[in-house]
Amino acid sequence: MSHSKIKIWIHAIIGVKYREAVILPEIEEHVHRFIRQEFSKCNCFLDSLNGTADHIHVQFLLNPDMTIRQVMKQVKG
DSSP states (O other): OOOOOOOOEEEEEEEOGGGOOOOOHHHHHHHHHHHHHHHHHTTOEEEEEEEOSSEEEEEEEOOTTSOHHHHHHHHHO
16 A cells, blocks of 8 residues: 655745835734744644744645645735
8 A cells, every 4th residue: 555745845925015014023923923823723834934024934844635825824814
């Protein structure tokens, strides 16, 4: 019997509307915590999370039962 293993790593950039610098140091940890929780809800392993005041970079392992669109909709929604 054959078994397949799927590992799809995604590097996504989450931009702030109009690229305004609104992710201030005071709220940065709260924003990162929220994003981690949303990836956890999707059963996606979040490998790295970082960014600047106007965008965030994430690298995550895609859950094989979900599409990239579904995951990003959950995280950004």
